[in-house]
Amino acid sequence: MKFVDEANITVQAGAGGNGCVSFRREKYIPFGGPDGGDGGNGGSVWLVADAGLNTLADFRRQRRFRAASGAPGMGSNCSGRGGESVEIPVPVGTVVHEESTGEVLGDLVEPEQKLLVAQGGIGGKGNTHFKSSINRAPRKFTPGTPGELRHLRLELRLLADVGLLGLPNAGKSTLLRAVTAATPKVGDYPFTTLHPNLGVVELEEGKTFVIADIPGLIEGAAEGHGLGTRFLRHLQRTRLLLHIVDASSHEGEQSPEQGARDIIHELKAYSDELAAWPRWLVINKIDKLVQGEERELARRVAVAIDHKGPVFAISAQSGTGTAALMKAVGEFLEAQARARAEALAQLPPGKRDGRPF
Template sequence: MKFVDEVTIHVAAGGGGDGSASFRREKFIPLGGPDGGDGGAGGSVWLEADEGLNTLADFRHVRRYRAERGQNGMGSQRTGKSAEDVVIAVPVGTVVVEKNTGEQLGDLTGHGERLLVAKGGRGGLGNVHFKSSTNRAPRQTTSGKPGEERDLRLELRVLADVGLLGMPNAGKSTLIRAVSAARPRVADYPFTTLHPNLGVVSVGPAQSFVMADIPGLIEGAADGAGLGVRFLKHLGRTRILLHLVDAVPHDPEQDPVEDMQRLVGELERFSPDLAARERWLVLNKLDLLPEDEREPWKRELVEAMAWEGPVYAVSGLTGVGTEALCRDVMARLEQIDEAAREAQA
């Protein structure tokens, strides 16, 4: 199924039923009085997160959702039947934005979580509510209220603990294949990854985290160049970013230091908050160098990049260095979780 991570839909709740103007007409009760019932409530529209879905592709075919109107009130003070709600299944991780105002209405991050996006109209009042000592035979009623109607933008943002950030052909897909059961497409040309891939990295018993491989970025991505911000937003939920750099590029004109600097610039332009997130440097493809040259080359790159955070040298192809990387990432994630629990206590 095609991966779709952003769609626009129209939702309309049902209006309430009208109140009834009715009078009792029974034998031996000549002055029965008003007995018009209220109208039923209109159906509401809800979004519900479903972990069985991983794309918004279904919304390419159906983009308008409308709930039914409530039934009108009836005599004998009978209330009209309320309409059924409409529940729309969306993938876990869906962000809901009101298209016209840009307001974020909700973020569905747990299976079964629901969000009311269009409330049904209230039913009108029957004439029984308007009787009084001076108005014994009221004919007043109220109409049902209209339901809410909205245009919504649904944005799917993957739920991952760790995100892989890098230029095209940096080896992100190869790395995620090496450390998880994910099998993204791998080839010797750039842009083989066209949509985010998730892999569960198991470190030990009851120790695992989710890694996201997003398509490679190019200069101008923050302005929409290439795949642009469409996939940068998928890094928004991650807690650690692994900045993957091709340490031994095939193209002699390609400079790993310049690649890193350009990517950091795009990240800062797209989101200062994301740029400030904890980021580790991962030098990939060191298997292309002789063993005695790897450590000096690593030191030279780190010094040229003026990098001050954690640094790892790995080979996604052979798996060298990936075990230590994953183990340390798991330990750091546990530290972050522990700090969060202490802050809430």
């Protein structure tokens, strides 16, 4: 299935049924009074997070969703049947926006989580409600209210703990293959990765974390060139970025230092918040360097981008250094989770937010 991470849909909730005007008529009760029932409520439209989905591609075929309207009231004080609601499955990690205003209506980050996106109309009142001591035979009723109509923009942000960031051919997909069971496409040409890939890293202690391979950035990506910025939103779910730098530049090619600077420039152009995310520098393809040269290269790249965080030198192809990198990542995520749990414990119960980072 083709990966799709944005979709526009229209949802229409059902209208409420009209109230009924009716009078009780029986053989020996000629003036039985009003007995008109209420109309049924219209069905609502809900979005439901489905762990079995990983793309919004289904919304390319169906973009309009309508819930059933409520039935009108009937005599003998019978209320109309309520309209059936509609539940629309979406991938976990879907952010829901009002298309016209851009307002965020909700963020579905847990399986089976539900979000009401269109409220059904309220059924009208039958004439029974309007009887009084001075109006014994009311012919008044109220119509049902219309259901909400909304135009929504769905945006999928993948749930991953770690995101891989770098130029095309930096070796992000190869690293994902090396440390997880994922099998992303790997090739020696730009844009091998056309959509994000996820993999689960299993540590020796039995602990796991999810890592995401994001399509490579190129110069001018913030202005719409290339593939990368379309998927940068997925990095906003992560807790750590691994900036992968290709150490094997050849004569006439862009230097690793300049390539690293280009990535930081595009990251800042896209989002200052994302540029300030926890980020580690990973020098890849050191198997193509003279032994010991990776230390000097790592120093030069770190200076070029003013990097103050951890620096690792690895070869995703041969596996050199990957185990140490993943162990360090696992320890970082575990420490971060402990710090968050301690911070939450200090808050009053009503202020706590149990959602993931």
